[in-house]
Structure formats: C-alpha cells, structure tokens
Amino acid sequence: MTDRRPHLLYVAWGFPPCRGGGVYRALATTNRFAALGWKVTVLTAERETFQRFTGVDPTLEARIDPSVEVVRVPFEWPVLEADLRKWSRTRASNPKLWSKWRTRQDQIPFPETGYGPWRSVVEQAAERIHAADPVDLTLATANPHVTFTAAYRLHKKHGVPYVMDYRDAWLLDVFTGDRLHEPNSRAARWERKLVESAHEVWFVNDPIKGWHERLYPAQAGRMHTVANGFDADLVPDTHDRGAVTDRPLVFGYVGTVSTKVPLAEFVEGWALATSRSEELAGARAKIHGYLGFYAQPRADMLDTINTAAEAGVSYEGPVGKGEIATAYDDFDVQLLMLGKGRCVTSGKVFEYLATGLPIVSVHDPENAASDVLRGHPLWFPVSEVTPEAIAAALIEAAHAARTADEDIRAKAREFGASYRRDLQLDPRIERLAAAVKGARA
C-alpha cells in the first residue's frame, strides 16, 4: 500500500547523538511532525562527526520517534582535525598558513566557515531522498546555514516548498544587535535569495523576527516566531508545593554563570534584601552550575559569591542532568540571571516556567526573556540591574512565595504549561499540513 503521509525532509547538521542546545529543538520538531502524521526523514551528519567535534549524548538518540528515518552523510572538518598523524607535511610545517588557506577554500562552495564543503553532500543526499520517496516539504534548521542549500536545491529543481528555521540569525549579531555581514556580501546575497523563495521562515523570538521583517519587508508575512519551549519529559516536577510559611526560603539558580551575568549586582542586592525583609530571614540563594565556561570555577566569581556567604549565598557546583530535578525541588523561588541581549532568549527560561514557581528576573528589562515572561503571575522583574532594584524584586518574590494562594500558583503553572515545546510547533505544523495537502490536491 502506498504511504500517503506527507513526507517531510528535515535537514540539520546537529542531531542526536550530538550534544548541544539546538539539538533539542531539532529532536522535538521531527518527533512532533511524526506524531502529527508526517513521514519524516532527517538528513544529518554521521555519528562520528559528533563524537569527534561536539561530544555525544547517547541517550538522545533513544528519544527519536521510531518512525523517523535518519539518513547520515559524511562531514569533514579538516581545520579542526587534531590528530597530527592525519596532517600533511605542508600543513604540519605551516599550520597557520594552512588554516587560513583552508578556511578560504571551505567558503568557496558556500560562504560559511568550515561548513561550505557540506553543500554538495547535502544537496546530493536530498536529491537521492527525493528520488526514492518524493518530498512534500523541506525544513532546514540553522546554524549552520549550509543546510538551507539542500532545501533550496529541491525547491529549484523539483518545486518542493521549504521552511527556514533559524535558531539564531545569520546576518545579525543577536547579542549586540549589530550586522555581521555587509549588505552585498555573499552571505547577505545568499540569505536574500533563500528568504525570497521560502514558504515560511521561523525565528525563536519576536525581536529577531522583527529585525528580519525590516530587512525583507516583502517576505514579512511568511515569517513566524516559533519559540523554544520546554520538553515535558525533561523538566522538573510541576506539582503544587504550596506557600512557604514554616521555614526560611530557598532561592535558586541553575545554569552557567557567564561574565555577562550580573552576579556582583545580585550579591549586593541579596545582602540588601535580606537585611530589609523579615520574610527573607534565614533565606538562602543557591547557585548551581558552572562559574565561567570551564570545569574549574572562576576565582573572581567564587570570591563574589563568598563575600555574601554569611547572608546565605552559596555556590553548589555543577549539577548533572539526573540531579536537576532534585535541585529544583529544593527551590521556592527561581533566580533568572542573564546577560544583556535584546534578541537572546535563554533556554533556561522555559525550564523555569515549567515549575510554576515564582521567578525573579535579574537581567536587563529589555532582554528577550522578558517578552516570554510577561503575563506570568509570579514574575518579579527588576526595573534596572542595580542592587536596589534587585533587592526590591527579591523582597516582592519572597512575599509571593509566602502568601500566593492556590489560585495564583495554579495560574503560574498554567502559564508555564503553555510553553511546552510541542504547543509552539503545532499551529505551524497544522498550517504546513494544509498547504501540502492543497498542493497535492
């Protein structure tokens, strides 16, 4: 019997077992398409690629819907080859010159450092997949942006519509808001061509979408925000824990403390808040995760935390995946400490939302995380990132943790539940299914 399910070709460089932030979006997207009745083929890199370059999480592969077919193609990354036995004499005797030359060579097929040569590999693989079982829709996720070329190829040669899914942005620096490539650069010309032919273009938040709408006003109607969300089976328990009346409160942070996180301001704000509010008597602020990007905690950050040790601030060290739920179980209030970035939405915000616990936003009010949290009944943002404003938000949150009634707590959980990842995807998948069905008819 012929398989009448619409056929989605999903093109992603990073896919399980690859370990990395974007992988969860890729995994959730393909699984959701499969759950909603699509035949899904994933075109991605070989497992060895991830073993060598990104690290792997073998448990992720088991989470792929069994009906999803994964086609793996080779990926070479010579510049990152660290095994000196595989280097040529020319490279070994001129390593810097060779790297410069190779980086330029790699960009000849496609203007993206390191990934350019993958263009012909994914284009040919997409052709093979389409020849074996015609593809109704291609969804390519970036970065790397070279994945878009496979979608473009099927569109140009066979009229297959495609969706561009940006987890980040190509021409825009999402941290600074600056432009990364000149308007007439090859990257800009490629993007213009791709966006003009795309059926839809997805972004993870409204500020990034808005920037692209202004850049491509004629295509603005095809642009959509498909926010990230939490994966229901990966988040902490969401049961109602009740108001805290009989013990000191525990505030908690989980994640990497980068240099952009306003840690010093928080520590000062904490000291002020605990000295001013009875509701914070004996309260603790537990910081879980990495201090800096290396295994060894940064000494300056550790010192900053230790200055407020007597006020109850403590560094608890990194927390493994298996222990995350336990860490959250300990919290009464969550601390969302983020760096500045109008276009940056941290994945952590969705994990926090899932718990339904009060959230204190210790970040610039302009941060894109504010757009996600606006409307949360137990959200306590700072008006500015200063110790005074942070103290005020902490005191308000402490009060809420001690007094919020069952109704408000239920509303907070309900608000968080709307950010389940599949709920973000469903409206778009339904529209795409209708478009594909229309095209088939």
Add this chain to the structure above:
Amino acid sequence: MSTTVVLLSTRRLPPAFFDTVREDLGDPEVTLAVISWVAAPADLDAGKVSTFTIIGPRGAGEPEAVAPRPEPTGTTPPAATVAGRNRGARKVAEGMLPKAIKTGLKFLRSHRADKELGKAFWDRVLSHRDALSTIGTADVVIALDAGAIWAGWNLGRRKASTPVVLGIPAARRELDMLKVPAGHG
C-alpha cells in the same frame, strides 16, 4: 596500569594548568610527563608531573650565560648602529602602511617565528636522549601549541600507533577511546 601522557610545549605553562589538566583529560590517575622548551613554573609541585624535561637553550640546568654589558668605549660598533638604524627606519615605514598589510606582515612574522621554533624544538627532541625515552613511554602525546606541532607530526610518523594530537580536548577523546575495551568500538 596508569596511562602516560607526554605534553610537548614551547611556551611557559602557568602553574594553574597543572591543577586542572588531569580533570580536563578525564583521568585523575594519568601520569604526566612534560617536554618543554622553557623552564617549569617556579612553584610547580613536584608531585604534579612525573618528569619535566627542558630542552630549550636554557634547559636542563644549563642556564644560558648572560654576557656582561661592555663598558662604554666611546665608539659604537658600526654594524650594530646600521642594524639599529634600519630597524628604526623599518618601524617608521611600517607605521605608514595600511592596516591590512601591517596585519599581514605581523602574521607572516609570527608564522616564521613559529616555524623556526618548531624546527628547533624537534631538533632538540631528537638530540635529547631523556626526551626520546620519555616519549617512548607515552600512550598519548599532546602538542600544546603551534611551536610543538612539527615535533608532534614527526613523532606521529615515526610511531603511528601512538596517538599524537593537538590540544587537550582531542587528547581526552583519545584517552576515552583507550578506555574502551577492544572489540567494542
């Protein structure tokens, strides 16, 4: 049996490097041996590495003799004066060049310096019996910087069965693979 990792370095390693390197390699029991162009950090705890072989010009307890500054004689050696003047003139001329060219020149100089250092480092490894015998015991050899690449590459050609890699993350992958029992690859 403990795994032996030999580190090749042409730069001065900070003492903190030895505090975290075992963790970064994923093996707290690993035996570390260093072959270095320059001296060990002054406060390096002897227990942190099994051997530290210095093969640079000031190495192995043979500090390079520092010549006493000659007394002023009133006459300057002509060659030194000309070279000094040329250097000064070159610097001034370079200051007027476009930025791209200056960056290119800087890159080429650094490339040439690395290349010369790399060749010299390898020559010293070959002529240093202790260094060669240390390398003979290695399960993994790590080139830690650009100056150590040429030596690492040559060692890889001499004995292809011993992994020789650039950088700690790649070494960790090699060490992880060594832990996988044969037949389970």
